[in-house]
Amino acid sequence: MGVYCEDLGDIDRAIQEYQQAIKEDPGSSLLHFSLASAFIKKNDALSAVSQLNQAAGLAPEAVEPHAVLALVYASQNKQELAAQEYELALKNASKLEPENIEIYRNLGLIYLQRKKLKEAEGIFKLITGMAPRDAEAHFYLASVYYELKDYGPAEKELKSTLKLKSDYHEALNFLGYFYLEQDRNIDKAGSMIRKALSFEPENGAYIDSLGWFYFKKGKFKDALSQLEKAASLLSDPAIYDHLGDVFLKLGNRDNARLNWDKSLKLDASQEKVKEKLFKLTNGK
Numbered sequence: 257m258g259v260y261c262e263d264l265g266d267i268d269r270a271i272q273e274y275q276q277a278i279k280e281d282p283g284s285s286l287l288h289f290s291l292a293s294a295f296i297k298k299n300d301a302l303s304a305v306s307q308l309n310q311a312a313g314l315a316p317e318a319v320e321p322h323a324v325l326a327l328v329y330a331s332q333n334k335q336e337l338a339a340q341e342y343e344l345a346l347k348n349a350s351k352l353e354p355e356n357i358e359i360y361r362n363l364g365l366i367y368l369q370r371k372k373l374k375e376a377e378g379i380f381k382l383i384t385g386m387a388p389r390d391a392e393a394h395f396y397l398a399s400v401y402y403e404l405k406d407y408g409p410a411e412k413e414l415k416s417t418l419k420l421k422s423d424y425h426e427a428l429n430f431l432g433y434f435y436l437e438q439d440r441n442i443d444k445a446g447s448m449i450r451k452a453l454s455f456e457p458e459n460g461a462y463i464d465s466l467g468w469f470y471f472k473k474g475k476f477k478d479a480l481s482q483l484e485k486a487a488s489l490l491s492d493p494a495i496y497d498h499l500g501d502v503f504l505k506l507g508n509r510d511n512a513r514l515n516w517d518k519s520l521k522l523d524a525s526q527e528k529v530k531e532k533l534f535k536l537t538n539g540k
Contacts, residue, residue, distance in 0.1 A: 364379035
């Protein structure tokens with residue numbers, strides 16, 4: 257009767273019927289999930305979350321309660337709770353379909369997003385073991401190693417990515433910028449970044465990389481032009497940090513300070529940027 261009323265659009269009556277059904281069978285995960293779905297249609301998120309949590313508790317291996325909880329939390333801008341529920345949904349899904357690479361890939365991305373780097377490493381290594389020619393898995397494994405500051409394996413995985421897919425522009429930019437950070441293969445880095453830009457000429461991150469390439473080459477005016485363009489396309493602390501470095505090289509201390517301030521407003525944890533500002537302020 258609850259399903260019938262819901263199909264007719266009588267959500268209030270459907271809720272009553274589902275509640276009556278739950279009185280008869282309070283241990284049914286499906287009934288709590290159905291009631292939650294009706295509450296969602298009534299825009300009653302609080303009641304929906306309560307029922308979804310009960311559904312998940314009654315069926316710990318189920319996928320749907322966690323997946324829908326993730327959507328509800330995301331709609332409330334509770335991103336951390338949404339990520340937790342999506343992670344649980346994907347874990348359960350991987351048990352049901354242990355050879356489904358896409359489930360593992362999404363789980364790995366959730367781990368990477370939540371900075372659970374060792375878990376992410378395990379997932380992407382599992383994928384590369386199952387599908388050695390999966391370029392995307394090698395790329396994300398490189399991202400994990402980079403976050404772990406394990407730079408040798410990061411470079412190796414980026415090279416594997418490009419060997420499998422030479423036009424993978426995200427990997428081209430990543431490896432190019434990686435070389436710039438390490439002050440090696442500078443000209444090669446520039447070529448890779450330009451190739452990435454040929455695929456996405458208005459990508460702010462790639463333009464930032466090109467600006468940083470010019471900085472490394474000592475072409476500060478060219479660097480300034482590219483970095484200002486990047487900043488117009490993307491609000492990113494690294495871009496403003498780079499702009500601060502360029503302005504300092506050009507002798508414009510006020511603009512250097514202004515851009516480092518902007519960088520710290522976006523990410524206050526940058527110790528190197530704080531150090532630059534301290535030295536600038538204290539005339540060192």
